[in-house]
Amino acid sequence: MTEARRTDEATVVPYRDGPLIIRGAFRVLDQEGEPIGTPRATVALCRCGRSRARPFCDGSHRLTGFRASDRAEGPDSRECREDDGNSCR
Amino acid sequence: MLDAVKRPPGVLGNPPEPAGDDLSDDDFQQALYLCYEVGYAGFAGVSTDWANEPSLVALRRRLSQRFLAGLTTGLDPLPEGRDIPARLEAMISADDSPSAADYLLHHGTQDQIRELLVHRSAYLLKEADPHTRVVAWLRGRPKAALVEILADEYGGGRVERMHAELYARSLRALGMDCRENAYLAELPGVTLATANLTSALCDRPCWRGALLGHLAVTEMTSSGANRRYGATLRRMGLGHPDVTDYFDEHVAADAVHDVVAAHDMAGSFARSEPDLAESVLRGAQLLLRVEGAFARHVIASWANGHSSLRARSSPAADTSRTDS
Numbered sequence: 001m002t003e004a005r006r007t008d009e010a011t012v013v014p015y016r017d018g019p020l021i022i023r024g025a026f027r028v029l030d031q032e033g034e035p036i037g038t039p040r041a042t043v044a045l046c047r048c049g050r051s052r053a054r055p056f057c058d059g060s061h062r063l064t065g066f067r068a069s070d071r072a073e074g075p076d077s078r079e080c081r082e083d084d085g086n087s088c089r
Numbered sequence: 090m091l092d093a094v095k096r097p098p099g100v101l102g103n104p105p106e107p108a109g110d111d112l113s114d115d116d117f118q119q120a121l122y123l124c125y126e127v128g129y130a131g132f133a134g135v136s137t138d139w140a141n142e143p144s145l146v147a148l149r150r151r152l153s154q155r156f157l158a159g160l161t162t163g164l165d166p167l168p169e170g171r172d173i174p175a176r177l178e179a180m181i182s183a184d185d186s187p188s189a190a191d192y193l194l195h196h197g198t199q200d201q202i203r204e205l206l207v208h209r210s211a212y213l214l215k216e217a218d219p220h221t222r223v224v225a226w227l228r229g230r231p232k233a234a235l236v237e238i239l240a241d242e243y244g245g246g247r248v249e250r251m252h253a254e255l256y257a258r259s260l261r262a263l264g265m266d267c268r269e270n271a272y273l274a275e276l277p278g279v280t281l282a283t284a285n286l287t288s289a290l291c292d293r294p295c296w297r298g299a300l301l302g303h304l305a306v307t308e309m310t311s312s313g314a315n316r317r318y319g320a321t322l323r324r325m326g327l328g329h330p331d332v333t334d335y336f337d338e339h340v341a342a343d344a345v346h347d348v349v350a351a352h353d354m355a356g357s358f359a360r361s362e363p364d365l366a367e368s369v370l371r372g373a374q375l376l377l378r379v380e381g382a383f384a385r386h387v388i389a390s391w392a393n394g395h396s397s398l399r400a401r402s403s404p405a406a407d408t409s410r411t412d413s
Binding site for chain 1: 250313316340343347
């Protein structure tokens with residue numbers, strides 16, 4: 001079971017074959033600390049690298065056939081999560 | 090029927106039975122559109138009490154059942170896949186309908202993109218209003234996901250960021266009429282069918298699964314189309330922010346809505362209500378069917394040098410809202 005989170009805590013969720021979705025109390029800033037983009041409660045950050053609106057997603061991953069897991073990847077990542085009942089890949 | 094609803098609510102007579110293909114029957118789709126429209130912001134001079142007038146409700150039920158029965162005839166078998174999001178992706182990939190957004194980007198003229206904005210005004214000037222009633226028919230994660238999407242549609246509570254307001258601003262900036270239903274008389278059946286399908290699936294709880302599939306595929310295909318519309322407007326020298334903000338906002342917002350609708354909304358709904366999982370996919374099929382018919386109509390018209398709108402046969406009765 002996931003830990004209960006404070007309602008203001010920022011979360012980052014990678015969606016399968018899609019962007020990183022950010023929710024909660026967050027700010028997107030450039031390297032000088034200036035805000036980027038229109039304030040929005042939930043944003044999608046580019047994960048495929050092909051967006052023309054980076055750092056934000058513009059759906060370009062659909063054109064490139066981008067494939068990525070919604071889970072942690074790498075040699076030691078678990079392939080199945082026993083806690084949420086989803087089927088294994 | 091338009092004349093009837095401008096009178097105080099009373100018993101509606103029966104309209105002539107439509108003949109032929111409902112999707113392209115202008116009068117059938119107008120009648121169904123009016124049945125739904127009295128339940129939204131309505132028209133200038135039309136009582137909102139018409140929405141509950143029993144004879145109108147009965148007519149709406151009759152017309153919508155005929156409309157949906159026709160649309161659900163001859164649907165392709167549903168694709169296989171690991172889960173609902175994957176099956177929705179498969180349906181989008183397999184859809185071979187042409188793209189109005191592509192046509193306009195590569196071949197379109199100013200008149201043609203203005204026509205496109207006229208067509209889409211039937212729904213976009215009340216964007217998300219049909220979906221709000223569906224929130225009450227959901228529970229748990231799909232409900233939260235739908236609200237997350239709708240919150241964006243309504244600008245997070247800021248009127249200047251409401252999507253319907255952004256669309257009206259685009260129309261005004263192009264010197265077009267931004268009042269709701271100002272162009273109703275010019276809209277062909279295939280256009281009104283796209284709005285009517287949305288209204289129909291939001292009209293009864295039993296179709297909530299289909300509505301979620303319909304909305305998911307709408308969101309999953311929106312960013313790309315709106316990016317192309319924005320690029321087309323800029324190519325034509327119409328890149329003022331008042332014109333393009335609507336489209337730019339949708340590229341950003343629908344990048345979020347795409348995955349939230351597919352996974353958090355439609356996917357989790359199908360897991361929580363497996364008996365309605367198939368209806369989610371059917372709703373997506375219906376969306377692709379009506380949008381495909383619309384795209385084929387407008388592209389065929391433009392490619393042949395014709396307008397894709399109905400000609401105004403006579404000065405139309407003023408159906409547009411005059412309040413903002």
